[in-house]
Amino acid sequence: MDYKFKRIFMIVTDSLGIGPDKKQKSFGDEGANTLFHVSETGLLDIPTWKKMGITSIANIKNPGKIKNQIAYTARVQELSNGKDTLTGHWEMMGIYTEHPFPTFTDTGFPPELIQLLEQKFDGRKIIGNCSASGTDIINKLADQEINENKIIVYTSGDSVLQICGHEKHMGLDNLYRYAQEARKICSSKPEWNVGRIIARPYVGEDGKYTRTFNRHDYSVKPEEDTILDKLQKKGIKVIAVGKINDIFSGQGISQHYPSEGDANGMDITIDLALENTTNEFIFVNLVQFDSHYGHRRDVEGYAENINLFDIKLAKLINALKEDDLLIITSDHGNDPSFKGYNHTREMLPATIYSKSFKKPKKLNDFQGLGTLGNIIARNFGLDLVQTGEDRFDELI
Structure with missing residues (x-):
């Protein structure tokens, strides 16, 4: 078929929110x-994203002036009742989350869950x-885990159960096996069914430890077909970069490229853009905004990561073909200046770019992240999802 856009790239800047939304107060944010x-x-240096129009939808200090933005922009109001990775990404692809996944x-x-986990963790005490x-x-x-053959389990404000293991002393195979067993146990009861089990490997010795990029997420599986599944059935290749494959438990994914951080994720995306391919959807998650800077409340590091993203974004734009479409958005907020160290409920940015656009501009707010999914659906001739609007015809 002759699609308007032969390839669509969607990049999720994980946790990059742009301020209050309708539900922010109810979430305590x-x-x-x-x-x-x-x-x-004062560190932000994002000439490419400014040129695309990010300051038309987001308030930033020293925004500068852009006369003619080169991309469509819109603020996105999330519909689902949550502020986590699964909820945001699933809404993009057509799944509405009414009841947030349980948090602890x-x-x-609870003791009953801990006891079952310890049995499956080869008797290691949690x-x-x-x-x-x-x-x-x-x-x-970590010293106690290693020296006493125990295992670290913790959670956060998200619906997650995280398991830590030293790559040398515990081994990645054991850590991943424990995480898979934890997924089965947590999925056995609704009250335990956290959105993600996260295997968190680390390295180091004698009190000096560093987490590695061998993290693996074991998510709840979508209970219905998403846009990804429908694309595959239509013959469109779905390529996942970063943790997208984990977020959807591999469902609807044709090819998967793990990444070693956001810069590497962007490099992989640029390389894919340079290829002469058609009928593809490339879905990218840049997790370090969230994991390394948002949760760690590193405001300056967050700024520097945005700057690095902007440099890579310029290269990606140059690599895109005339009939490619690029969508940049976020799944939730994680304000590194906010209290605590958990996600924040916020409005989310949408930047939509193609070299074929005539006079792109700021659009009225999108109701639902599925509005972005519906752009993909309309382009490739799929049924629309109910987690957003149909705004495809505004992109000219």
Whole structure:
């Protein structure tokens, strides 16, 4: 078929929110604004994204003036009742989350669950079992885990159960096996069914430890077909970059490229853009915004990561073909200046670019992240999803 856009690239800048949305107050996140507060560092240098029009939808310090933006922009109001990775990405692809996945921030995991996990963890005793920063809990408990043959389990404000293991002393195979067993156990009861089980490997010795990029997420499987499944059935190749494959448990994914950070993820995307291919959807997640800077409350690091993204973005734009489409958005917020170290409920940015656009501009707010999914659906002749609007005809 002759599609308007032969390839569509969607990049999720994981956790890059742009301020208050309709539900922010009810989530206890009043005042959170990831991009604005990052811009207050004075370090932000994003000429490419500014040229595309990001300042038309997001308030940042020293925005400058752009007369004719080269991309369509819109603010996106998430519809689902959540502020986590699964909820955001699933809404993009057509799944509405009415009831948030369970969290164990205040209580830790219940004794019955801990007992079952320990049995499947080769009898290792669980230590931690609290809400914590991943880097903090590893630094605090790694020596005990290694020397006493125990295992660190913790959670956060997200619906996650995280398992830490030293790549040398525990081994990746054991860590991944434990995570897979934890997924089965947690999925056996609705009250335990966290959105993701995360295997968190680390390296180092004698109190000096570093997490590695061999992380692996074991997500709840989507209970219905997403746009990804429908694309595959239509003969469109779905390529996942970064943790997209984990987020959808491999469903609807034709090819998967793991990444070693956001810069590497962008390099992989640029290489894919340079190829002479058609009938593809390339879905990219840049996780370090969230994992390395948002959760760690590193405001300056967040700014520098945006700057690096902007440099790579310029290269990606140059690599795109005339009939390619690029969509940049986010799945939730994670304001590094906000209290605590968890996600924040915010409006989300949408930047939509093609070299074929005539006079792109700022659009009215999108209701639902599925609005972006519907752009993909309309382009490739799929049924529209109910988690967003149909705004395809505004892209001319």
